[in-house]
Amino acid sequence: MHATPNYTLATTVAVDLAKNVFELAFSDAHGRIVRRARLGRTAFAHAFDNHTPLHILMEACGSAHYWARRFSALGHRVSLLPAHAVRPYVRGNKTDRTDAAGLLEAARCAAIESVPVKTTLQQGIQAQHRIREHFKSQRTAAINLLRGLLREFGIIIPLGAARVRPAVLGALEDAGNDLPMALRDSLSQVLDQIQACEQAMTDIERHLAAFAVDDGRSQRLLQAGGIGLITATALSASVGELDRFRSGRHFASYLGLTPREYSSGARHRLGRVTKRGDRYIRMLLIHGARAVLRSAKVAQRKGQPLDRTRAWALALSERVGHNKAAVALANKTARRLWAAEHHRTNFDPDHVSALTH
Numbered sequence: 001m002h003a004t005p006n007y008t009l010a011t012t013v014a015v016d017l018a019k020n021v022f023e024l025a026f027s028d029a030h031g032r033i034v035r036r037a038r039l040g041r042t043a044f045a046h047a048f049d050n051h052t053p054l055h056i057l058m059e060a061c062g063s064a065h066y067w068a069r070r071f072s073a074l075g076h077r078v079s080l081l082p083a084h085a086v087r088p089y090v091r092g093n094k095t096d097r098t099d100a101a102g103l104l105e106a107a108r109c110a111a112i113e114s115v116p117v118k119t120t121l122q123q124g125i126q127a128q129h130r131i132r133e134h135f136k137s138q139r140t141a142a143i144n145l146l147r148g149l150l151r152e153f154g155i156i157i158p159l160g161a162a163r164v165r166p167a168v169l170g171a172l173e174d175a176g177n178d179l180p181m182a183l184r185d186s187l188s189q190v191l192d193q194i195q196a197c198e199q200a201m202t203d204i205e206r207h208l209a210a211f212a213v214d215d216g217r218s219q220r221l222l223q224a225g226g227i228g229l230i231t232a233t234a235l236s237a238s239v240g241e242l243d244r245f246r247s248g249r250h251f252a253s254y255l256g257l258t259p260r261e262y263s264s265g266a267r268h269r270l271g272r273v274t275k276r277g278d279r280y281i282r283m284l285l286i287h288g289a290r291a292v293l294r295s296a297k298v299a300q301r302k303g304q305p306l307d308r309t310r311a312w313a314l315a316l317s318e319r320v321g322h323n324k325a326a327v328a329l330a331n332k333t334a335r336r337l338w339a340a341e342h343h344r345t346n347f348d349p350d351h352v353s354a355l356t357h
Helices: 042-044 064-074 083-089 096-109 120-151 163-174 182-212 216-221 229-238 248-254 279-301 308-320 322-343
Strands: 012-016 021-027 031-041 057-058 077-081 257-262 271-273
Touching: 012 083, 012 096, 031 042, 031 096, 057 064, 057 096, 064 077, 077 083, 077 096, 083 096, 096 163, 120 163, 120 182, 120 229, 120 279, 120 308, 163 182, 182 216, 182 229, 216 229, 216 322, 229 279, 279 308, 308 322
Parallel strands: 012 057, 057 077
Antiparallel strands: 012 021, 021 031, 257 271
16 A cells, blocks of 8 residues: 655745646655645635745746745745746646646756846836736837828828828818718827826836836946847846856847857857847837937037947958847847946946956
8 A cells, every 4th residue: 555645844836827727746855756636716815824935836927926026025935937947847747737747847057047026116017018018019009000091192101200290180171082080089089098098108117117216237337339228127126137057158148149059079150149138128128229220420520539339340341241240239239238237337338348358
């Protein structure tokens, strides 16, 4: 007969998160699963209230940071593991039970680093960024709708979002065009929608600016070229302390800005950037790098002096093209941001790295 497992030996519990049903796998100090449980949301919320301190493992996915804060307040040690790093440890068919067991296996790998638990303020700022992107996409869709509809009536709107409203208002007031009256009213409503989206984005940016004033990390990030309010607050809220990365290259790799490597034996080959990590922050950094490149080209045409970073980016742009140079500049910016945070110094565009032998 099989011996009844001793539940008091459990030191670690892996949780497969879900909306309503949570799978738990308890293991002892040797990694052996000694207990399993399947709990509803209410029962799971109070499962560890009076439990001896445990090491709780969860994937860094939706609602993970909320549960991590809740269980940490109860005295438990919580580790959030990256979902892509846990996947290879799931054996057999993908079920809630195998997912929980895979978390236990992944936790034994010292090379997998846990994700820092975000505060409510950090998650709030991230939510503001997501809402802003939502309104931004709605505004873009409405602008494209207006352009397409008016083009059917021979009315062409010039490029640029700022030119849309004056052009549409002019078309609505022009009695000589072919726009039906009923359509004019609908187009006016779309214009109101665009204005509402722009106002909502402005309100969110005001909240982000208030956060940046009190956030020292955002203030330091804003000193870098190509880093504005949106990028600085997104980095501060999403990434947090940059010191948790071992080097600037690890930080750039985390953002997906380093080349993908295809190597075997003596053959080494670097490909395109990996595009791993947070694509929103990667997009912001690359857009910021494009802005730096454009400003460098304008300064060069006017004969104005260039710092070392912009001069390097311009020379690279001439060799490999604008887009590749922008990505390379975003990579360099990320590594220098890490260095500035690591050494607690101001961002210096003329900085020259010291070579060690």
